Amino acid sequence: MKLILPVSRGAGNVEAAVTAASRIWEERGFDSATIIHVGALEAAKRVKHVVEEYLKVDTGIEDLSGHAIPEVQGERTLPDVLRRVFREKFCGEEGVVVISSAGRRLAASTALATVSAGCRLDVAHVHFYWGPWTGLVYPYVPRRLEPIILMHSVVEAVNGRRSAASRFPDLTARGRDCRGLWGGDVPPLRCSVAELARRLNSAQTFSVAGPPLRAECGMARIEVEGIDSLRLRLCEPQDVANSAARVAKLAAGLADRRGEALVQLPAWMGAARLRGVDEHREAGVIVDTNLIYFGIHNSALEGLKVYIPECAVLEVQKRVANAVKRGGPSSSSAVADVLAYLALQDLLASGASIIPSGPPPCDVGMTRIDLTLLEGKTLATGDSGAYKFWKGHPIKRVASDIVQASFEPHSVDLDLRVDPSEPVTLARPYYALYQGLISLALLAEAGVSGALRLEVEDAQGGVKKVKPPLGAVRRFLGLEKR
Incomplete structure (x- = not known):
């Protein structure tokens, strides 16, 4: 042939x-x-x-x-x-x-x-x-x-x-830089998502062909030791959307010893849509620090032009540096900082620009952005206090708009609904699911939750274990064990 x-x-x-x-x-x-x-x-x-x-x-x-x-x-x-x-x-x-x-x-x-x-x-x-x-x-x-x-x-x-x-290489293998097949750096979060896709494809060799288009069924089981176990159906896109919603709810409910939970995780992984920013796609959006925690990188991957003020970069870097100095994240809030830092790298790789601003916190720092950079762009925050402050500040006369972005943690089932007439709605749930699995693995490694176990069924009914890849993340943070 x-x-x-x-x-x-x-x-x-x-x-x-x-x-x-x-x-x-x-x-x-x-x-x-x-x-x-x-x-x-x-x-x-x-x-x-x-x-x-x-x-x-x-x-x-x-x-x-x-x-x-x-x-x-x-x-x-x-x-x-x-x-x-x-x-x-x-x-x-x-x-x-x-x-x-x-x-x-x-x-x-x-x-x-x-x-x-x-x-x-x-x-x-x-x-x-x-x-x-x-x-x-x-x-x-x-x-x-x-x-x-x-x-x-x-x-x-x-x-x-x-x-x-x-037959293709493990992108996150020890000693390997996270690079594409033709060179060029791949940011650690995206690298981990891509490698997880390769591992799942390797474990499940079912057919997807047509016409008529058919997809043999794939099943998976996720267990967070001592907390919960989910059996996920991965046959059709809506099955995957439902599975991503279940993973989002599970991850958002995991609390550490101090009772802190990652309520923003459904938005970070792309399961809960971030409202209030997509309509400003053409002009571009200057984002507050909290939107990096809320998954603005998912919108950037789908074409939203994002501008990141220096104050946001400094805030995220400072928080992650504190976690790394202690040997790695060990609480929900520290994991959230790491996830935001990973999202920041995805933003930069997808074409987001860093623009000068005042020092942190960004509530004030963003009001000191040069007026020529503000003109025609939208300022976006997830903080109601910052939103009210900017609305009463002279910058409102220069910026195209000031918006308070939001997400609904409990709307994941609706936000992930598949519409066959819109191809992106078929692709988005997979990305949300895989980012969610990476976040669960990080929570487990930080000791916030029990150990994570991921198993999948192949076309012959056999069960294979798949380890969510974290090598690229550890290397990026300087935490890879020698």
């Missing part, structure tokens, strides 16, 4: 190509691959490296640049050119053509050429529910968010049901 993978230049196409190759390798299997492109050689080389390095499949590159303009052979369109190329080069064996990572013109032309060439070639598309997972590649994204759609089928034999996840 051969994989033929067209790749175009443009944002996300390399990630889409690697994801498509990995998912097709799982579901159908292939023992050779050819990447075709028109003027996208660098993108093709990056995809070739990953396919050969991790899937261990010999991969060639076919540059169609010389064929892109119809020649004297009577070919008038790109599909005509591709049809001839396919007949000359790819008709000798069965294969599958995956159009997901091509630009619109190349994808449409490739599909038309494949169907009309008369070769033993299927046409498939790997669908992507990006949302907060944008920029990550499979297997560092939940399998259910990367379904395969078979658009044209002529090949009977299907040889798949394996896990690509086990």
